[in-house]
Amino acid sequence: MTASRLSDASASPLEGHLAIREVPAVFIEALKARFGERCSTVASVREQHGRDESPFTQVPPPAAVVFAESTEDVVDTVRLAAAHRVPVIPYGAGSSLEGHLLAVQGGISLDLGRMARILAVHADDMTITVQPGVARTAVNRALEGKGLFFPVDPGADASIGGMCATRASGTNAVRYGTMRENVLALEVVMASGEVIRTGTRATKSSAGYDLTRLFVGSEGTLGVITEITLNLHPLPDxxxxxxxxxxxxxxxxxxxxxxxxxxxxxxxxxxxxxxxxxxxxxxxxxxxxxxxxxxxxxxxxxxxxxxxxxxxxxxxxxxxxxxxxxxxxxxxxxxxxxxxxxxxxxxxxxxxxxxxxxxxxxxxxxxxxxxxxxxxxxxxxxxxxxxxxxxxxxxxxxxxxxxxxxxxxxxxxxxxxxxxxxxxxxxLGGTCSGEHGIGLHKMGFLREEAGDGAIAVMRAIKQALDPLDIMNPGKIFTLGA
CATH class of the missing domain: 3.40.462.10 (FAD-linked oxidases, C-terminal domain)
Structure with a gap:
């Protein structure tokens, strides 16, 4: 594959971003004691969870993979990680494109794919509540015969949790909006292990800060999303x-x-x-x-x-x-x-x-x-x-x-x-990313777009909610200069 030489220097964004933290053996032992076979250190499993659809392959895989099946599992994982200051990288379907899943600071992958239950369908209110591992197509299968559908379609059969984390959109956004417009409420496990809820099933609210939209697009850097309530739309005739x-x-x-x-x-x-x-x-x-x-x-x-x-x-x-x-x-x-x-x-x-x-x-x-x-x-x-x-x-x-x-x-x-x-x-008044997110690849562009003042505000939010910097660290921006 040959190209003219616009630049002869490798421009891989990985340079300067690898800062692998130690993962204590006692931490892995504690995970295995809690989760048994649902905590894997098998190389092939770790490698699978250390890759997304980005081209960046020169990053060591996470030290372990935990397969969560409930909010309680997520809480226990995060609390153990906080006690040992180990990074936690939430994992959905692995279809992200900007290096979101790379373990650039080491740590563990928290696979939410088994949290795949449809929790409630309120057809009269045109809402559905799901766990984060539910695939986009599974939502619409659950709505068959109800005259409703969920329109956000990023192409890949992504998980709803991952779509929230990256503020996904896709082919239908011109008419139906993005995840920003279609997520009503969340359950989130914070970096301390505390569980909070944001938003309600009501279609609008003037009650305080809009925490739902703070987490939609946060790319796993502020907490782990464990439940999502989505807005639905009538099927067209x-x-x-x-x-x-x-x-x-x-x-x-x-x-x-x-x-x-x-x-x-x-x-x-x-x-x-x-x-x-x-x-x-x-x-x-x-x-x-x-x-x-x-x-x-x-x-x-x-x-x-x-x-x-x-x-x-x-x-x-x-x-x-x-x-x-x-x-x-x-x-x-x-x-x-x-x-x-x-x-x-x-x-x-x-x-x-x-x-x-x-x-x-x-x-x-x-x-x-x-x-x-x-x-x-x-x-x-x-x-x-x-x-x-x-x-x-x-x-x-x-x-x-x-x-x-x-x-x-x-x-x-x-x-x-x-x-x-x-x-x-x-x-031209645009943005560095319409839907892929920042991840690792576009960190420098975000600074150019938002400016130092806005980055400082984002950093302050991150430090307040995740003072140990364990939630998918090294993505969107760093806590350093």
Whole structure:
């Protein structure tokens, strides 16, 4: 895998971030006494829990993995960890992209996957309460026949706890919002082992600080989420999906901007560049035109869906859109969206042995073309294999840079492209991450976006709630300078 040399230096963000703390043998013995076989020190189990979907592989695995089955299990684990000052890294499905799960300061992984019960469905109130290990698709299975669904769809079948921790969003966010808007209440085990509850099942509140939204997006650095109450939405009477191809990215982006600015209440509006379409075709055995493409979905009554689609088609036609095609059956829609969600894996299969540096930004919709088109041109000029995907209906888009993980040159090119992309987004009033989170990879960018004053406030909150710095330390920011 060869790329032009935008930078010849390795830019791996791991440098300077590894500070492994000692894990006392007496602590591991105490965990095994409490949990028996649910505390594992087997190398393969530890290695599995020391990796996410980020390309950063040179970090030692956690010293042990504890499989929690209840809030009480989490409490006991955290209290033991606090007594021995050992880091605790909550683990959901392992699908995060920015190094969230890396044990950069050692410690243990706390696997919440067995906490996977649906605790309560209140259909009349349109809420559901679940444990953190429940998968996104399991929530919607539990709602079958009730006329409701949970819309937040990050692509991967992530755990609800992990989606809360990273403030996930995805393809439906343009209409239904992100986890920030769809989480009503939480149960959280604090760094001391104390259990607190935030929020209620009521749809709004003016009671004190909004602690729920403090923990949604905290990436496991403030506490361990053990129960979540979600807001649900009525299933639309009708759903329509369509694809439209364009001769260039610019026309596709302008169409997406026009759809939003015209007030069309589109549910999903996804951009795939030519590279993405080609990879998806090969991986999912589709025959989509290998051109930039918008993949759209419309929700509402049958007449609403038809009106929305006609408006979108007219706006696309003005920009030279062609081959506007309906996915006329639920099976056809599912196949299209499954292919879109598997684009990451399609890219890996297209370049065997590669790793993907996947990054995202989000900008105001009026600046989307400025940010996206310049970034796409830079990626093309670099010579580095890449693909572009965008939740362009809300100004959010992703680049995946495909690198040889052993090539310092590839690393350097990818990180240079990433840096240019983020700086461009920030200069246009955007954010360094629309949905992936900060983790390890974007810590420096967060400082640039938020400023030293805001980072100091975040640090003060962290120190107040986790004075021993045991909750997923070394992520988002450090407690040092």
């Amino acid at each position: 009708a759903v329509g999906a369509a694809t439209c191809s364009f001769t260039g990215i610019a026309a596709a982006v302008r169409t997406a901007m026009s759809i939003i600015q015209a007030g069309v209440p589109i549910a999903r509006c996804e951009l795939l560049d030519t590279h993405s379409v080609r990879m998806v075709n090969a991986h999912s055995r589709l025959q989509l035109p290998e051109q930039p493409m918008l993949l759209m979905e419309f929700h509402g009554s049958a007449s609403d869906v038809e009106d929305q689609a006609r408006s979108a088609e007219a706006l696309a036609t003005e920009e030279g859109g062609e081959a506007f095609a309906w996915a006329t059956t639920p099976e056809a829609r599912t196949r299209l969206w499954t292919a879109r969600h598997n684009a990451y894996f399609a890219a890996i299969h297209a370049y065997p042995g590669c790793r993907v540096i996947s990054t995202d930004t989000c900008v105001p919709i009026s600046r989307l073309a400025d940010c996206l088109l310049e970034s796409a041109a830079e990626a093309e000029a670099s010579g580095l294999p890449h693909y572009l995907l965008g939740h362009v209906g809300d100004g959010n888009f992703h680049f995946g840079y495909l690198i040889d993980p052993d090539s310092a040159a590839d690393w350097g090119v990818a990180e240079t492209l990433n840096k240019a992309l983020v700086h461009r987004a920030l200069s």
